Amino acid sequence: MVSRLRAREDERIDRGRPVTFTFDGTAVRGFEGDTFGSAMYAEGRRVFSRSFKYHRPRGLVCCAGQCANCMATVDGRPNVRLCVEPIREGADVNGQNVLGSVDRDFLSAVDRFAGPFTPPGFYYKTFIRPRRLWPLYEKLLRNAAGLGKLNPEATREGRFEKEHRSVDVLVVGGGSEGLQAAIEAAQAGSSVALVDDGPEPGGALLLTESGDEPARALANKAREVGVELLCPARAVGVYEGNLVPIEYDNVLIRMRATEIVVAAGVVEQPLVFPGNDLVGVMLPGAASRLVRFWSIKPGERAVVITADDSGARAVETLKAAGVRVAATVDLRATMPETIVASGKKGRVTGVSIDGDSVRCDLVVASGSPQPAHALLSHAGARVDYDAGRGVFVPVEVPDGIRAVGGAAGDVGQPGLPRPSFGGSGSKAKEFVCICEDQTTKDLRYAHAEGYDSIELSKRYTTVTMGPCQGRLCHLNSVRLYAETSGTDESLIGTTTARPPWSPVSLEVLAGRPHEPARRTSMHDRHKKLGATMMWTGEWRRPYAYGDPAAEVRGVHEAVGIIDVSTLGKILVSGRDAATFLERIYPNRFGDMASGRIRYGVLTSDAGRITDDGTIARLADDTFYVTTTSTGAGAVVEWFEWWNAIWGYELDVVNVTGSLAAINVAGPDARALMERLVDIPVDADSFRYLDARQGHVAGVPSLLLRIGFVGELGYEIHFPSVQGEFLLDALVTEGADFGAVPFGLESQRVLRLEKAHILVGQDTDSESNLLEASMPWILKLDKGDFVGRWSAEQVKARGLETRLVGFRLKTDDLPVEGGQIVGDGQPVGRITSVRRSEAADAIIGLAWVPADKAVEGASFEARVDGELIPAEVTLEPFYDPDGERLRS
Amino acid sequence: MSTLAFLSTDATADSRWTPIARSPMQRQQRERGARFETRHGWELAVAFPNESEMLESVGIAELPQFGKLDVRGAGARPSATRCTWYQMTPQRALCITDATITRSVRAELQESARQVVDVSSGLGSVALIGPRAGEFLRRITELESFPASGVVCEVHGHVLTINGGFLLLFPQEYGHYLYEVLLDAAVPFDGGPIGVDGVPRGTIW
Known part of the structure; x- marks a missing residue:
């Protein structure tokens, strides 16, 4: 059966440009300008999908992308609404949620036999015993119900962008009122954008005889006065700050507007009667679109039942298309007691109105048109029920939002249809929610079970939670609940409208993936040197350049070079800089001479360790603070936060990115440095914990004589843009010393040999200085400082745990985080552990009960389920007197 | 060298070393x-x-x-034309300079600003x-x-x-x-x- 009419002047299709695609493997031919739905309808297809739960045949209902009745999978993409999706050559369209095909779905047995087993909330009542069969039930139910299937193997296809925009006025809805509002705003000098979900603006005008010309005239006028027309585009919702995400092709426009004008019009409402989901029952707008846009004859013999003028318009359109209108019911004039549609094989064949049967293959039916107020509700507008017209209308619209036309409640004076025309005689299902297959019986059942609030009912029955998001069922469900409970709709109220108002795919929301990573300026050189990279926070750092054990030996025996650019670097300068540092750190800085360095540990005001690093005094009023690799931002905030209270005269400048840093460490470090620097680096001129400025290979640098890795070492801090150059110079000049670049893994072994802690690894959010075995840094004989009170409390109560070093008497390496066991109970944990060639043992740091923090004390660590004895070591494992470090 | 000279990209080429600055791009x-x-x-x-x-x-x-100078404290804007001044807050500005005049602009700004930090790198x-x-x-x-x-x-x-x-x-x-x-x-x-x-x-x- 081909339903295409003869060519009409204002049709949207180009008959000279045929387009062919397949539906379930069968070729379908349409024309450019068709949607998949219109092309399939024109070729005689009436069943487009199967319903969510009962697998009943479903046909076109709205032809406006509102409902779920035409959803199918297009080129592997599920849940595409065929009625609004433009056709494209070669597309592969397939029905979804079926076992077989949409014409012959074996799961439709659910409709005939499973009704008693599938009441609302059936998954709490049936299919629950025996419990061991639930996985089977779950699989069956998930296969039987639902929408399209996602391909778990799918990869990102296409390109999705986000765009940030702002306008003075954003108009949502391109009908006559929306266009007019946009034109007036633009003429008043505002920047204006208008969003409409149709392929062209015009809205309801386009559905009326001779409506095309006025619509086009308005659209042209809008363009002339500078209105930006975005169509087809969909407003997803209204968010705080008048933010409206708009899906426009492959771009998600994040539009902010000083004023939002909601001109979204109305949503035609289905009537609730037995058989109202039969194929061939559709809304007036759908019939009009089929005829006017795509020159399709919707049926042969029609019955029209409506509550407003849309019925008369539909009759006019249908007659012009050659459809015989067998009966017309205007609910404003006549209110039947019962309406019952009957059908065969899921298709409507007749309708009985108060017992009078009329044969037909098309029922055009609608109730009171509901103002499309969802976007207004997102913005905070309240909606009230208008009992006279049977619709919810927006009231108390917030500032910056305006509603016009149908969305504002301008829907005329429609008739007030019954909440249900079912009466008591029909056994046919009477659907309130066609997306979720919820009937009047289901909602009354839920009400009888005590779900007497519409919000509870929504969650229990899922009414309004389907793909239409309540467009076609919200009003009817509220009205049915009011009737069932014997109250009025204003007391029932509405469910909460939440974005998205229009469906939006996750790929559009996600946009392009961004994964910012920080790299040091030597990154590419590390890779050329064979480094394996690893993440440390946002940074990429070399893990190793080959064999970490060889790197450790290289540092102990010759000289090693490590990129430590990721250290946080902060300048604290100003008249009060020393006073500030005295107060924020637990140790002293006021007495430190210029050119000297001290170790510092930051604590919270609760005395918990938060970061550590070195502080070099560059001048009386200037200090250079280093932090952990991921700590710079937090430390800068910490400093600024406290100084906002203290008000000292100083500046805090984060120079982490400005400076690269390289640590040159090992017995030959001095000899290597002597080849490169223009200042003396001998032990007397440049002592341990000295800070000096000089040029290294011509690059201005700050040199710090410190040694995290336990050997004679120089940390060179210099402009990061010269990172590659300086690393090249060090590697080249160090070649005859056997200089080796070393990575994080080697650094972890080396620092563990010295029992140097890593904040965040060896400490946690509860660690304090005393229990972390750093009492020497706590200067309680100075003035107040951050964390002092807490430190005093810990001192007063006595230590409960201690961070200590240990040697393990086994060859098996325990995991970091592994248990320390005492009397069969976990009493501590290992924080760091490595095998050390220099110490000839497995060494580590662990939190143990305070009474175990004695040199030579023993405890047990759990390794692979076995308890292995360990011995406490309070001294560093390597060079305990620091002679190599200070040499 | 001045206290913060190590922050400057003014590397000195001599007979032995010719420092080269490179971007991460x-x-x-x-x-x-x-x-x-x-x-x-x-x-x-x-x-x-x-x-x-x-x-x-x-x-x-x-x-x-380009030179980039982080300027703290209200100070006079530089007199040079080949630079751009971005006043981020009343007490903080960013001065972008032509590479050839960074040093002279920095010196000029240091006369009136509380602090000038070279963040060119x-x-x-x-x-x-x-x-x-x-x-x-x-x-x-x-x-x-x-x-x-x-x-x-x-x-x-x-x-x-x-x-x-x-x-x-x-x-x-x-x-x-x-x-x-x-x-x-x-x-x-x-x-x-x-x-x-x-x-x-x-x-x-």
């Missing part, structure tokens, strides 16, 4: 066929293939050699130039009135206006990431990289 620039030259101690991508076509839409030019700089630069910018940031500081491509940075486009300033350690994201974002615009010499005269100063 250099590898990607080489992959895209850039021609490099050394100027002011920088190895700069001076030209790319087909860069004139990019300028008809949006051209992306890395200009790392810390901030990368990329110019977006061309008739679609504004449209392009809307795809990568929600900032809309400039100059402004905020998130650009998920990274905190600054956006300044220049003739016919915008200048992005961002932490240099994100340079490789940002360059990749910018070039990718330019694909729908038929935009792409241009070299330092491809920047039309008068675009910056």
Whole structure:
């Protein structure tokens, strides 16, 4: 059966440009300008999908992308609404949620036999015993119900962008009122954008005889006065700050507007009667679109039942298309007691109105048109029920939002249809929610079970939670609940409208993936040197350049070079800089001479360790603070936060990115440095914990004589843009010393040999200085400082745990985080552990009960389920007197 | 040396050492066929293939050699013309200078400002130039009135206006990431990289 009419002047299709695609493997031919739905309808297809739960045949209902009745999978993409999706050559369209095909779905047995087993909330009542069969039930139910299937193997296809925009006025809805509002705003000098979900603006005008010309005239006028027309585009919702995400092709426009004008019009409402989901029952707008846009004859013999003028318009359109209108019911004039549609094989064949049967293959039916107020509700507008017209209308619209036309409640004076025309005689299902297959019986059942609030009912029955998001069922469900409970709709109220108002795919929301990573300026050189990279926070750092054990030996025996650019670097300068540092750190800085360095540990005001690093005094009023690799931002905030209270005269400048840093460490470090620097680096001129400025290979640098890795070492801090150059110079000049670049893994072994802690690894959010075995840094004989009170409390109560070093008497390496066991109970944990060639043992740091923090004390660590004895070591494992470090 | 001399990119070439400054975008620039030259101690991508076509839409030019000075405390603006002043807060400004005058501008500012920190090495700089630069910018940031500081491509940075486009300033350690994201974002615009010499005269100063 081909339903295409003869060519009409204002049709949207180009008959000279045929387009062919397949539906379930069968070729379908349409024309450019068709949607998949219109092309399939024109070729005689009436069943487009199967319903969510009962697998009943479903046909076109709205032809406006509102409902779920035409959803199918297009080129592997599920849940595409065929009625609004433009056709494209070669597309592969397939029905979804079926076992077989949409014409012959074996799961439709659910409709005939499973009704008693599938009441609302059936998954709490049936299919629950025996419990061991639930996985089977779950699989069956998930296969039987639902929408399209996602391909778990799918990869990102296409390109999705986000765009940030702002306008003075954003108009949502391109009908006559929306266009007019946009034109007036633009003429008043505002920047204006208008969003409409149709392929062209015009809205309801386009559905009326001779409506095309006025619509086009308005659209042209809008363009002339500078209105930006975005169509087809969909407003997803209204968010705080008048933010409206708009899906426009492959771009998600994040539009902010000083004023939002909601001109979204109305949503035609289905009537609730037995058989109202039969194929061939559709809304007036759908019939009009089929005829006017795509020159399709919707049926042969029609019955029209409506509550407003849309019925008369539909009759006019249908007659012009050659459809015989067998009966017309205007609910404003006549209110039947019962309406019952009957059908065969899921298709409507007749309708009985108060017992009078009329044969037909098309029922055009609608109730009171509901103002499309969802976007207004997102913005905070309240909606009230208008009992006279049977619709919810927006009231108390917030500032910056305006509603016009149908969305504002301008829907005329429609008739007030019954909440249900079912009466008591029909056994046919009477659907309130066609997306979720919820009937009047289901909602009354839920009400009888005590779900007497519409919000509870929504969650229990899922009414309004389907793909239409309540467009076609919200009003009817509220009205049915009011009737069932014997109250009025204003007391029932509405469910909460939440974005998205229009469906939006996750790929559009996600946009392009961004994964910012920080790299040091030597990154590419590390890779050329064979480094394996690893993440440390946002940074990429070399893990190793080959064999970490060889790197450790290289540092102990010759000289090693490590990129430590990721250290946080902060300048604290100003008249009060020393006073500030005295107060924020637990140790002293006021007495430190210029050119000297001290170790510092930051604590919270609760005395918990938060970061550590070195502080070099560059001048009386200037200090250079280093932090952990991921700590710079937090430390800068910490400093600024406290100084906002203290008000000292100083500046805090984060120079982490400005400076690269390289640590040159090992017995030959001095000899290597002597080849490169223009200042003396001998032990007397440049002592341990000295800070000096000089040029290294011509690059201005700050040199710090410190040694995290336990050997004679120089940390060179210099402009990061010269990172590659300086690393090249060090590697080249160090070649005859056997200089080796070393990575994080080697650094972890080396620092563990010295029992140097890593904040965040060896400490946690509860660690304090005393229990972390750093009492020497706590200067309680100075003035107040951050964390002092807490430190005093810990001192007063006595230590409960201690961070200590240990040697393990086994060859098996325990995991970091592994248990320390005492009397069969976990009493501590290992924080760091490595095998050390220099110490000839497995060494580590662990939190143990305070009474175990004695040199030579023993405890047990759990390794692979076995308890292995360990011995406490309070001294560093390597060079305990620091002679190599200070040499 | 002054207290903060180690922050300056004024490396000294001598008979033995010739320090070279390089940007983190250099590898990607080489992959895209850039021609490099050394100027002011920088190895700069001076030209790319087909860069004139990019300028008809949006051209992306890395200009790392600019001086960038973080100025604290209310002070007089520099007298030099080849510099841009961005007053971030009443007490803090960013001064972008031509590479040849960074030292003299820094000296001038130090006379009146509380503190001047040379952050030339810390901030990368990329110019977006061309008739679609504004449209392009809307795809990568929600900032809309400039100059402004905020998130650009998920990274905190600054956006300044220049003739016919915008200048992005961002932490240099994100340079490789940002360059990749910018070039990718330019694909729908038929935009792409241009070299330092491809920047039309008068675009910056």
